[in-house]
Amino acid sequence: MKISRRTFGVSLIGAPYILRAQTGALRARIKIDTERVIGDIDPKIYGNFIEHLGRCIDGGIFDERSPLSDSNGYRKDVLEAVRNLNVTLLRWPGGNFSSNYHWMDGIGPRDRRPARLEMAWGTVESNRFGTHEFLTYAEMLKTEPYICCNLGTGTWNEAQQWVEYCNSSEDTAMTRLRKQNGRQAPWKVTHWGLGNEMDGPWQMGHRSAEDYGKFALEAAKLMKWTDPNIKLIAAGSSNFGPGSDWTGWNRTVLQFLRQHADYLAIHLYVGNPRNDFADFMASSVELNHRIKTTEGIIDAALSGQPGNRRIYIAWDEWNVWYRARGNAERGRRILEEHYNLEDALVVATFLNAFVNHAHIVKIANLAQLVNVIAPIFTNEKGAFLQTIYYPLQLFANNTRGQALELFLDGPTYKCARFDDVPCLDASAGFDNGSLVLNVVNRHQTQPIETEVALEDKQFSGAASVSEVNGPDIKAENDFDKTRIKTVERSATADGRSLRYSFPPHSYTMIKVKLV
Ligand code: AHR
Numbered sequence: 001m002k003i004s005r006r007t008f009g010v011s012l013i014g015a016p017y018i019l020r021a022q023t024g025a026l027r028a029r030i031k032i033d034t035e036r037v038i039g040d041i042d043p044k045i046y047g048n049f050i051e052h053l054g055r056c057i058d059g060g061i062f063d064e065r066s067p068l069s070d071s072n073g074y075r076k077d078v079l080e081a082v083r084n085l086n087v088t089l090l091r092w093p094g095g096n097f098s099s100n101y102h103w104m105d106g107i108g109p110r111d112r113r114p115a116r117l118e119m120a121w122g123t124v125e126s127n128r129f130g131t132h133e134f135l136t137y138a139e140m141l142k143t144e145p146y147i148c149c150n151l152g153t154g155t156w157n158e159a160q161q162w163v164e165y166c167n168s169s170e171d172t173a174m175t176r177l178r179k180q181n182g183r184q185a186p187w188k189v190t191h192w193g194l195g196n197e198m199d200g201p202w203q204m205g206h207r208s209a210e211d212y213g214k215f216a217l218e219a220a221k222l223m224k225w226t227d228p229n230i231k232l233i234a235a236g237s238s239n240f241g242p243g244s245d246w247t248g249w250n251r252t253v254l255q256f257l258r259q260h261a262d263y264l265a266i267h268l269y270v271g272n273p274r275n276d277f278a279d280f281m282a283s284s285v286e287l288n289h290r291i292k293t294t295e296g297i298i299d300a301a302l303s304g305q306p307g308n309r310r311i312y313i314a315w316d317e318w319n320v321w322y323r324a325r326g327n328a329e330r331g332r333r334i335l336e337e338h339y340n341l342e343d344a345l346v347v348a349t350f351l352n353a354f355v356n357h358a359h360i361v362k363i364a365n366l367a368q369l370v371n372v373i374a375p376i377f378t379n380e381k382g383a384f385l386q387t388i389y390y391p392l393q394l395f396a397n398n399t400r401g402q403a404l405e406l407f408l409d410g411p412t413y414k415c416a417r418f419d420d421v422p423c424l425d426a427s428a429g430f431d432n433g434s435l436v437l438n439v440v441n442r443h444q445t446q447p448i449e450t451e452v453a454l455e456d457k458q459f460s461g462a463a464s465v466s467e468v469n470g471p472d473i474k475a476e477n478d479f480d481k482t483r484i485k486t487v488e489r490s491a492t493a494d495g496r497s498l499r500y501s502f503p504p505h506s507y508t509m510i511k512v513k514l515v
Contacts, residue, residue: 026423026448028410030437033455034430034514038403039359041429044144045351046396047089047365048082049317052097052129053121053372054334060370060378061137062129068382073128074137077383081376082141082369085389086396089191091146091316091365092134096120098196099152099204103162106130107181119204122330131166135187144191146316146365149223151195151216151235152205160222163192167227191231191363193316194219194257197238197267199249209249213256220260231262233314233363236294238267247297254301254311263314263363266294270346271322277342277473279416281442284349284425286417287318291353295360314363315354320346320388321373335372341484341505342473344387348425348440348507351395355427355438358403366392384477387484390468394486394509399438401431410448424448424502430514437510441502444473452498454514459493463512465500473505 050056061082064073093101097120105114106127113127131147138145147166149159164174166189175186194216197203207215212235220232234257237246250264268287272280291313298311320343324335337343347366354361366388370376375389406428412420425440441448470484477484491500493512502508 026411026443026446028408028424028448028450030424030426030439030450030452031407031455032404032428032435032437032452034404034435034457036405038356038405041355041358041400041403042362043088043400045354045358045361045364046086046392047091047146047316047363048085048087048369049091049095049365049367050093050369051095051367051372052093052101052118052125053095053368054332054336055378056368056370056372056374057129058126059332060372060374060376062133064128066380072136073133074140075378075383078370078376078378079140081383081385081389085375085393087141087143087369088396089144089146089363089365090138090141090369091148091193094120094148095196095317095367096203098148098150098193101150102154102158103131103150104158107132107165107177121334123332131162132181132183135166135189145187145189146191146193146233147189148193148196149219151198151212151219152203156219156222159219160226163189163223163226163230167230188229190229191233192223193233193235193265194261195235198235199237199239199244199246209252213253216253217256217260220257224260232260233263233265233316234261236264236266238317240268247293250294250297251301254297258301258305258311259309261311263312264294264298265314265316266290267317268315269317269319269321269367271320271325272342273322274416276416277444278413278421278442280342280346281349282415282418282421283346284353285421287350287353288356291357291361295357298360312362313357313360314365315361316363316365317367318350318364319367319373321367324373336377337373338476339375339386339388340474340476341387341470344391344468344484345440345442345505345507347388348391348395348438348468349442351391351399352425352427352438352440355395355399355403355429379479382479384479384482385485386477387468387470387475390484390486391507394466394468395438398509398511399427399429399436401429404428404430410450413442424450433513433515435512435514438507439502439510440507441504443504445504447501447503449499449501452500452510454496457514458495459498460513460515461493463491463493463498463510465489465491466509466511467503467506469503469506
């Protein structure tokens with residue numbers, strides 16, 4: 001394979017290959033101007049997702065039989081790990097599960113709730129974790145809740161009444177029921193999903209784009225008339241398989257929903273089934289393309305609408321998911337991916353992509369929080385943090401404020417899917433005089449010596465450096481071993497220039513005050 005040098009910005013274009021050792025040091029330059037702002041970073045891009053799937057909720061965040069749980073059934077060790085992750089928005093109850101979830105099954109005394117056959121993932125749903133349990137959990141975490149309505153087998157009434165039950169201050173049958181079930185004040189849930197992955201034939205109640213658009217429009221009207229302050233997330237594309245018209249789906253759906261939807265939801269899962277590190281590391285190139293294409297479709301849908309009408313992208317399911325995927329997705333121990341270092345690096349590049357499109361991507365939810373394709377993994381005795389936990393934690397706790405457009409000049413490579421993939425993938429946030437620079441070195445064997453130069457400010461002194469890396473790209477964590485975690489390093493900056501050598505297969509976050 002050939003590494004070439006060329007100039008590139010943050011939007012990545014790419015072609016296939018395996019990164020291999022080069023003779024001579026690889027070098028790059030990053031120029032930063034704090035006035036070149038992409039947009040405000042919405043903290044909601046650090047969202048997460050819990051579904052009634054496998055051991056995510058039942059046996060993950062909620063386990064009434066566990067000695068590790070509090071008196072309400074919430075696992076205390078999991079709660080602490082979630083708090084440290086700084087989850088800003090939590091999506092529930094699914095996922096595919098939501099498309100046959102009838103929320104009234106999950107309220108009232110737990111012992112009287114009906115058990116139902118769960119057809120999305122092949123279990124029996126006890127309904128012991130429902131609306132009150134979810135919204136209490138969100139309050140405990142101080143995270144914003146995001147409820148995804150059932151627009152599969154559900155009705156307009158059910159969706160409307162769920163908003164009324166949660167948000168209304170009027171004296172109605174729904175709000176009396178809420179109070180009878182122990183909650184006086186409305187929760188005022190802002191974010192509501194108009195169904196999940198309605199473009200997928202695997203979805204219960206799957207429809208054509210026209211049928212979904214018409215149905216979702218009526219639900220949207222009733223929901224917004226119940227509470228005009230809510231924000232609605234339309235089900236955009238999740239089906240990128242052969243023969244699917246993912247752009248056409250979004251176009252049609254927005255024709256119906258452009259006056260009512262506040263966000264368009266898109267999903268993307270990636271993997272490394274051919275064990276091709278260089279190509280896997282370029283996965284965010286695909287993400288960047290899809291963001292750009294979706295933004296264009298939104299712009300087209302809004303043409304002719306009032307100038308202040310906005311629709312943003314909600315990337316409300318994303319992650320690495322390929323090993324624990326296939327035909328056997330039925331039962332309790334499913335979708336239990338064990339993540340390694342390369343997965344953590346891909347997660348960091350996805351977060352870079354969201355920051356680099358901060359003007360349009362305003363929500364993102366990693367799928368999912370615990371056990372099911374998740375950064376936190378439990379058994380009956382405890383929990384451990386998977387490799388992907390660490391980049392999520394660093395981004396969510398530090399990359400805030402305004403996203404900055406970077407000039408990046410450095411080596412690129414070819415891989416199976418793309419030409420000209422930049423070896424360094426970067427994003428930056430600027431908040432209260434602090435610069436946070438996130439850099440993934442996609443090269444498997446070579447460090448990249450980089451000069452970070454400021455255009456309009458000076459570094460105020462020493463920078464703190466956090467690195468996620470490990471002995472090899474396949475290294476994993478487990479209950480009894482932590483091979484991948486965040487390690488603190490340092491760097492010195494001089495006036496306008498900071499030099500740093502980004503190690504191979506690493507994600508590095510540099511945080512420094514500017515004057
Ligand atoms: O996150 C796992 C599943 O992936 C979700 O239930 C579904 O929406 C998607 O296909």
